[in-house]
Amino acid sequence: MSEHEQELDATLARAITELRREPPARPDAVARAVEAARAASTVPEALAPASMARRRRRRTILAVAGIAAAACVAGYAARGMLEPGERAAPAAAGSASNGLVVQAANAGDDPAHLTWQFVFQSSRAHRVSLIGDFNGWDPTAAPLTRAAGSGLWSVTLPLTPGRHTYAFLVDDSSFVLDPRAPATRDADLGSKESVVIVGRP
Amino acid sequence: MSRRLLAAALLLAAVTAPAGLRAQRSSGAGAGLDSATSEAVGRVLDGARAAGLPAGPIVAKVRLGMLRHAPDSVILAAAQAVAARLLEARRALGPLADPADLAAGADALGTGVTADGLRMVRAAAGNGAVAVPLGVLAELTASGVSAGRAAAIITALVRRHAPARELVALGNDVNADVRAGAVADASLGVRVQRLEAILTVRTVPSATSLPTATGTGR
Numbered sequence: 436m437s438e439h440e441q442e443l444d445a446t447l448a449r450a451i452t453e454l455r456r457e458p459p460a461r462p463d464a465v466a467r468a469v470e471a472a473r474a475a476s477t478v479p480e481a482l483a484p485a486s487m488a489r490r491r492r493r494r495t496i497l498a499v500a501g502i503a504a505a506a507c508v509a510g511y512a513a514r515g516m517l518e519p520g521e522r523a524a525p526a527a528a529g530s531a532s533n534g535l536v537v538q539a540a541n542a543g544d545d546p547a548h549l550t551w552q553f554v555f556q557s558s559r560a561h562r563v564s565l566i567g568d569f570n571g572w573d574p575t576a577a578p579l580t581r582a583a584g585s586g587l588w589s590v591t592l593p594l595t596p597g598r599h600t601y602a603f604l605v606d607d608s609s610f611v612l613d614p615r616a617p618a619t620r621d622a623d624l625g626s627k628e629s630v631v632i633v634g635r636p
Numbered sequence: 637m638s639r640r641l642l643a644a645a646l647l648l649a650a651v652t653a654p655a656g657l658r659a660q661r662s663s664g665a666g667a668g669l670d671s672a673t674s675e676a677v678g679r680v681l682d683g684a685r686a687a688g689l690p691a692g693p694i695v696a697k698v699r700l701g702m703l704r705h706a707p708d709s710v711i712l713a714a715a716q717a718v719a720a721r722l723l724e725a726r727r728a729l730g731p732l733a734d735p736a737d738l739a740a741g742a743d744a745l746g747t748g749v750t751a752d753g754l755r756m757v758r759a760a761a762g763n764g765a766v767a768v769p770l771g772v773l774a775e776l777t778a779s780g781v782s783a784g785r786a787a788a789i790i791t792a793l794v795r796r797h798a799p800a801r802e803l804v805a806l807g808n809d810v811n812a813d814v815r816a817g818a819v820a821d822a823s824l825g826v827r828v829q830r831l832e833a834i835l836t837v838r839t840v841p842s843a844t845s846l847p848t849a850t851g852t853g854r
């Protein structure tokens with residue numbers, strides 16, 4: 436498989452993962468779906484032949500499903516434009532745009548874990564790993580994937596709710612803090628690590 | 637000749653593999669330490685397991701120390717400190733605390749939170765998980781908020797059923813204020829007012845006021 440195909444696969448996999456998250460539907464899309472359902476029920480079924488009623492219900496279901504799918508895609512696109520890395524521009528005090536926004540857990544998620552994405556920016560790195568207390572600071576546990584044509588690296592993994600310390604290991608040697616996150620000093624080693632607090636909404 | 641070389645290689649592997657496997661089994665984190673330190677770390681881990689404490693945080697600390705190229709003596713001391721904090725956390729949080737809560741408690745103790753602070757949060761949370769409030773408490777204390785005041789406020793918020801997202805936002809906001817130059821205690825006093833307003837609007841069993849200027853310094 437070519438590098439391009441691998442990148443496409445990674446992108447496609449990420450898209451699938453995002454779609455499975457079922458981001459919230461846009462209000463106008465929901466309103467259209469509700470209106471479509473309401474319009475479909477205005478003609479009493481008793482006055483229509485059974486076959487026509489069935490066809491009408493089928494069309495209504497298809498229309499609602501299509502609008503819901505479009506809303507999901509729109510929600511995914513909106514989420515894609517608001518990745519944590521991009522949200523992590525210099526934050527105004529009191530805002531939630533410092534890369535530590537609580538992400539909603541879906542009903543299908545493991546209730547003991549929340550899905551979390553880490554983003555690192557470097558156009559010169561060859562390998563980037565996420566290391567933290569959640570993976571025992573193991574450099575092999577969570578390698579980041581570089582987005583094609585950009586210097587953005589990312590990895591998504593499940594985290595237990597609570598406070599976590601972490602860093603990025605670049606090219607197997609450089610210990611780099613997350614510029615988008617606050618830092619803390621390790622109580623025992625004196626070293627600095629980045630901090631994220633994960634909480635269920 | 638090649639068969640002799642292959643046999644020699646297999647024999648060598650058979651002799652050295654058990655030692656390597658033993659080192660891995662003992663801690664999974666001792667590779668790279670000198671033998672004495674590795675043995676000592678193994679004893680710390682064995683002691684923690686025997687006491688029913690999670691070994692994960694200890695192993696993680698050792699690995700972090702090695703990644704940071706800390707001296708072996710510092711790594712060993714760090715492992716011992718984590719084990720001690722896990723034990724203290726269990727005493728404060730109770731014998732039914734799960735590994736995540738114990739790890740959060742040990743982490744909080746490491747930032748300056750007291751055992752009394754852990755007990756207060758545990759009492760307020762009842763049978764609920766405490767990893768998130770303890771994580772926020774740890775972050776507030778690490779940001780410079782006095783330990784007693786931070787514990788009192790987090791306890792009051794937990795008692796008033798503050799949502800996890802609001803607790804997390806409080807910790808993040810205070811941290812951001814401190815990074816921007818604010819005094820931590822002052823920031824907490826301001827930021828908690830928003831939560832006060834939110835919780836006052838909600839229907840909660842007991843709408844007691846949040847403490848504003850209590851607690852002792854670290």
